[in-house]
Amino acid sequence: MNHRTTPQLTLQAVLFDMDGTLVDTERLWWAAVEQVADGLGRRLTGADQPEVLGHPVEYTAAWLGGITGTPAEAVAAELHREFADRVRTGIVPRPGALALLDALARDGVPTALVTASPRAVADTVLEALGAGRFAVSVTADDTEHTKPAPDPYLAACRALGVDPAACVAVEDTQTGVSSAEAAGCAVLAVPSLAPIGPALGRTVLSSLEEVTPARLRALVAPTELRVMSWNLWYGGTKVDDHREKQLKVIAETGVDVVALQETYGNAAQELADALGWHHHRAGDNLGIISRYPITARLGDPDVGFYGGTGVRIRLDGGQEVAVWSAHLDYTPYGPYEARFDGLPAGELIAHEGVRLAQMREILRGIAETSDVGTPVLLLGDFNAPSHLDRPDVEWPVTKAAEEAGLRDSYREVHPDPVRDPGHTWSPIHAEHEDGSGRAEPQDRIDYVLYRGLRVIDSRTFVCGSPRAWPDVAGNAWPSDHAAVITTFGVG
Numbered sequence: 478m479n480h481r482t483t484p485q486l487t488l489q490a491v492l493f494d495m496d497g498t499l500v501d502t503e504r505l506w507w508a509a510v511e512q513v514a515d516g517l518g519r520r521l522t523g524a525d526q527p528e529v530l531g532h533p534v535e536y537t538a539a540w541l542g543g544i545t546g547t548p549a550e551a552v553a554a555e556l557h558r559e560f561a562d563r564v565r566t567g568i569v570p571r572p573g574a575l576a577l578l579d580a581l582a583r584d585g586v587p588t589a590l591v592t593a594s595p596r597a598v599a600d601t602v603l604e605a606l607g608a609g610r611f612a613v614s615v616t617a618d619d620t621e622h623t624k625p626a627p628d629p630y631l632a633a634c635r636a637l638g639v640d641p642a643a644c645v646a647v648e649d650t651q652t653g654v655s656s657a658e659a660a661g662c663a664v665l666a667v668p669s670l671a672p673i674g675p676a677l678g679r680t681v682l683s684s685l686e687e688v689t690p691a692r693l694r695a696l697v698a699p700t701e702l703r704v705m706s707w708n709l710w711y712g713g714t715k716v717d718d719h720r721e722k723q724l725k726v727i728a729e730t731g732v733d734v735v736a737l738q739e740t741y742g743n744a745a746q747e748l749a750d751a752l753g754w755h756h757h758r759a760g761d762n763l764g765i766i767s768r769y770p771i772t773a774r775l776g777d778p779d780v781g782f783y784g785g786t787g788v789r790i791r792l793d794g795g796q797e798v799a800v801w802s803a804h805l806d807y808t809p810y811g812p813y814e815a816r817f818d819g820l821p822a823g824e825l826i827a828h829e830g831v832r833l834a835q836m837r838e839i840l841r842g843i844a845e846t847s848d849v850g851t852p853v854l855l856l857g858d859f860n861a862p863s864h865l866d867r868p869d870v871e872w873p874v875t876k877a878a879e880e881a882g883l884r885d886s887y888r889e890v891h892p893d894p895v896r897d898p899g900h901t902w903s904p905i906h907a908e909h910e911d912g913s914g915r916a917e918p919q920d921r922i923d924y925v926l927y928r929g930l931r932v933i934d935s936r937t938f939v940c941g942s943p944r945a946w947p948d949v950a951g952n953a954w955p956s957d958h959a960a961v962i963t964t965f966g967v968g
Contacts, residue, residue, distance in 0.1 A: 488694040489639035491581055492630060492662065493611075495592035497649035497669035499578075500602055501569040502560075502594075503530060507670070509559035510537060513552065517545040526671050531624065531652030533593045533617045534560070557595070564598060568605050571667075573685030578610045584690045589613040589633040591646070593624045593653070613637055625652045630660035645693045647685070654679065663696040672849070675929045680796065681850025692795035700792050700967045701933065704800070705732040706856035706923050708958040712741025716955035720744075723955055724751055726940060730962055734790065736802035736856035737764040759786030763802050772797060775846045776839075785839035785857070787846065796967055798930075799847060803839050803857030805832040805874065811861060812902075812918035815870070817909075822870045829873050832861050836874045840881045852929030852967070855883055858901075858958060862920050866894040875924070883926040886963040890935040894921075901959040904939045905946045923961050931966040938962050 497503030510529050511521050519541070521529070528540045538553035545552075581588055590611045592599050596618040603614060613636040620628040634641045646657030649669040657664050658678065665688065666673040666681045675681045680696060682688065705727075713719030727735060727748070737745055745764025749756030755771045758764045760780045765771075767790045775787035787801035809828050814820045820828075839855070847853055861874040865888045875885065891897035901923035909915045925935065938960045941953030949957075 488697050489643040490587045490637050492589045492591050492633050492646045494648045494653045499574045503669045505563040512559050513555045519545050531650030533623050564601050577685050587612045591615045591629045591633045593617050624656035627660035630657050643697050645696050675850045702967050703732045703964045704734045705960050705962045706736050706925050707960040708738040708858040710956040712744045713955040716952050717950045719955040734767045738804040738858045740764045757788045765802050776842045797851050799853045801855045805835045805859045807860040812920045816918045832874050836877050855926040858923050878926050882928050886925045886932045886935040889932045899937050903957050904943050904959050905957050907945050925961050925963040933964040933966050935963040
């Protein structure tokens, strides 16, 4: 079964920033400004980078002139001279830059140079790189406004006769990123000196060395990634023909990745083998299966019954995504204490300590293994309600994940918990198992959390009409939890 994509644009052009992106001139520029500033009695520090990096000479000259009492025109002339001297003698292509330009040329994808440097400097760099590698070049001299305004990128697109939305801009500074995004381009950011955070429509990588035309095409034709969190309930063994029923669910929902809990040993491997997928197992309870290749395994491979495990997968365009599966301790169970014991909010929160510690350990693992710009998914059975669902209790487990930068995909799509409760516990338990006849609390305790992706849809899923416990052997749905399925746009 093929993965789905949104209506595709064709990559029409790639628009490259120059300084710090194709050639290592940001450091030359910084050194030039340092030299001029020293001569004016001002020693630069890292705090000055926002005024120096990614701006035209005139901007930095005005800033430096203003703080030193020197006419901006004189500062600009000196900056031009110092920088040009360094470019002539010290220009070095960035790793992977020339190989990417050549690969795009072989694929017939036109390229443009879009820089905030003046024409004289750009022509010096073009000569070093090979001017024939670019169909168009736009410099600070060619538009009324330069970066961070969108004008340079819009001018390049007009000159090439292309749609900005079908182009990828490759940048290394926040100023350049802002310019390209304002023009409507997809952005690949490769920071040189100052960091750049990930954002919708923006991919952040540490180098151009592994960037291919296919990966750039994926940025303008985003892939849909559909993921599922699923507690299998003792591996599914409470239901007849459970493995066949699990495979039927996966096939019919069209999911690409499933984070599994209660795998009962070999469920991840057996499901993956039957599907022709990739799999990861950690301990006897956790697993992840994926139609996409697994490039790394994250966390403790011998994690106990409760905890978390993760992988990195690589999508068709080369984008990597970190996917974690988590299962947190079920006792004491807050909804029981709230409904049956009448505990107040403070005590309910205090009793979440074990799960909160487990969540914090998982979040540490995510932080320690996450690369800048790599999207992260945390799926699982948390055995705890969400702080987004009950205004009377600030449930701390989901709150900790939110404070770590992870968003709740189901609540992004369904923000009203009264209208769309999204219960995952339990499709087979209408009454409490103790035989008292008390109604079983229904709650949302299974999640798909994320950062660095775009949510398209999220829903809970149960197939058929499951009969209540204990008469469950014939159910088409082989679990006591509902699954959560979220579709993301990647790129």
